[in-house]
Amino acid sequence: MSPPVAPPGWSRWLVPPAALSVHLSIGQAYAWSVFKPPLESALDLSGTQSALPFQLGIVMLGLSAAFGGTLVERRGPRWAMTVALICFSSGFLLSALGAATEQYWLIVFGYGFVGGIGLGIGYISPVSTLIKWFPDRPGMATGIAIMGFGGGALIASPWSAQMLESFGSDNVGIAYAFLVHGLTYAVFMLLGVLLVRVPRSARPVAGAPAALSGPQVSARSAVRTPQFWLLWIVLTMNVTAGIGILEKAAPMITDFFADTSAPVSATAAAGFVALLSAANMAGRIGWSTTSDLIGRKNIYRVYLGVGALMYALIALLGDSSKPLFVLCALVILSFYGGGFATVPAYLKDLFGTYEVGAIHGRLLTAWSTAGVLGPLIVNWVADRQEEAGRHGASLYGVSLIIMIGLLVVGFVANELVRPVDPRHHVPGTDTPKEAADDRREQPESA
Amino acid sequence: MTGENSPSPPSQDRRALITFAWLWVGLPLAYGLYELVRKATQLFTG
Numbered sequence: 001m002s003p004p005v006a007p008p009g010w011s012r013w014l015v016p017p018a019a020l021s022v023h024l025s026i027g028q029a030y031a032w033s034v035f036k037p038p039l040e041s042a043l044d045l046s047g048t049q050s051a052l053p054f055q056l057g058i059v060m061l062g063l064s065a066a067f068g069g070t071l072v073e074r075r076g077p078r079w080a081m082t083v084a085l086i087c088f089s090s091g092f093l094l095s096a097l098g099a100a101t102e103q104y105w106l107i108v109f110g111y112g113f114v115g116g117i118g119l120g121i122g123y124i125s126p127v128s129t130l131i132k133w134f135p136d137r138p139g140m141a142t143g144i145a146i147m148g149f150g151g152g153a154l155i156a157s158p159w160s161a162q163m164l165e166s167f168g169s170d171n172v173g174i175a176y177a178f179l180v181h182g183l184t185y186a187v188f189m190l191l192g193v194l195l196v197r198v199p200r201s202a203r204p205v206a207g208a209p210a211a212l213s214g215p216q217v218s219a220r221s222a223v224r225t226p227q228f229w230l231l232w233i234v235l236t237m238n239v240t241a242g243i244g245i246l247e248k249a250a251p252m253i254t255d256f257f258a259d260t261s262a263p264v265s266a267t268a269a270a271g272f273v274a275l276l277s278a279a280n281m282a283g284r285i286g287w288s289t290t291s292d293l294i295g296r297k298n299i300y301r302v303y304l305g306v307g308a309l310m311y312a313l314i315a316l317l318g319d320s321s322k323p324l325f326v327l328c329a330l331v332i333l334s335f336y337g338g339g340f341a342t343v344p345a346y347l348k349d350l351f352g353t354y355e356v357g358a359i360h361g362r363l364l365t366a367w368s369t370a371g372v373l374g375p376l377i378v379n380w381v382a383d384r385q386e387e388a389g390r391h392g393a394s395l396y397g398v399s400l401i402i403m404i405g406l407l408v409v410g411f412v413a414n415e416l417v418r419p420v421d422p423r424h425h426v427p428g429t430d431t432p433k434e435a436a437d438d439r440r441e442q443p444e445s446a
Numbered sequence: 447m448t449g450e451n452s453p454s455p456p457s458q459d460r461r462a463l464i465t466f467a468w469l470w471v472g473l474p475l476a477y478g479l480y481e482l483v484r485k486a487t488q489l490f491t492g
Binding site for chain 2: 009011013017020024154188191195271272274275
């Protein structure tokens with residue numbers, strides 16, 4: 001399958017919905033928890049067992065994005081979206097068979113392994129194409145797509161719950177729900193496969209910088225540069241700090257105000273978690289778009305520097321004011337989402353568009369690392385504090401200080417990012433150093 | 447919305463396609479956001 005080239009007159013505004021149709025689908029992964037209780041009662045599983053399909057799916061997301069990125073660059077977005085569609089939908093269909101026959105291993109293999117490949121290939125499938133279509137606004141373009149990944153869970157969570165209510169929560173009901181998910185997502189993602197096009201020329205928009213202007217670095221060379229690993233640290237720290245709040249959001253707000261005159265109920269805590277999801281999504285599109293105006297390095301200074309300040313405010317004053325606590329948590333979560341969405345554009349600034357999708361795929365191993373590191377730190381520290389007899393806000397004091405430390409490490413790593421040494425450039429793509437530096441420092445036109 | 451791939455304003459057909467594509471993804475997202483807002487308001491009412 002050769003990359004589909006846009007015919008004359010094709011609008012670049014057809015590419016974001018193509019990307020969204022894939023990301024809104026695969027974002028369902030974060031709504032897996034809806035299936036956990038029915039699976040546990042229908043197939044007699046423990047909580048750890050019922051989490052296996054999701055965990056394997058996230059591992060496969062990281063692995064397939066890291067190892068499949070170069071293939072995605074070579075074969076193009078339509079091939080990648082087709083693979084994502086087939087794997088993600090087949091994962092559900094295999095799971096339906098597994099639920100119907102009460103073979104749980106088939107659900108783990110189907111949703112986790114096969115579906116997980118769909119998650120990884122689907123996640124990176126539109127990134128490179130969007131950056132090529134929107135060289136003037138790469139942050140906004142990738143922000144739209146990656147916002148979709150957050151939005152996918154918002155759609156799937158109530159939709160899946162309603163479906164289980166209709167079909168029933170026994171194994172046959174779950175099988176029907178999986179079947180409908182597989183078929184619906186196949187149709188929904190088909191729009192992306194049919195609509196996605198690569199631009200005919202390197203300069204798809206008059207007046208915008210050419211997509212292939214400036215030094216270009218291959219994925220193989222990029223992982224040998226300090227810039228790649230500095231960004232890896234930046235992303236790991238930013239994501240870990242965000243997960244620090246996400247992982248314990250509901251018990252955290254309850255504990256912080258347990259001893260006050262206005263304690264937080266379980267219902268209100270659930271509302272707080274939902275509000276954090278909204279901030280996460282808004283940050284993806286809002287902050288990533290802002291990065292087109294103020295520059296990538298500056299926006300990460302905000303994510304990491306102001307993020308540390310927000311954590312400090314929660315640690316020092318959080319239990320004295322509920323609005324302050326909620327506001328700080330919302331800002332942190334918006335930075336968490338923004339960090340995910342802005343990183344493809346940061347990679348484009350440093351390594352060019354030549355293999356930016358493949359480089360992004362390799363960088364997503366930072367996500368997998370943070371996904372393990374964040375919950376581990378927060379849960380381990382909270383357990384130790386509880387054993388030490390602490391309660392209320394003091395349960396989280398140490399965790400908050402660790403998060404501030406991680407953000408400071410990320411801030412320093414971001415400060416150390418410099419333009420890539422010309423010896424890593426693909427031959428023939430060098431531009432005069434001054435021009436390249438100017439381009440990095442100047443805000444791009446909106 | 448124009449560029450070298452679309453030097454002239456999009457034709458009526460293409461505008462219809464753009465509208466359809468954005469509605470295709472926008473409507474489910476609007477449903478998800480509506481459910482989210484319903485849940486989030488519990489922070490202030492719950």
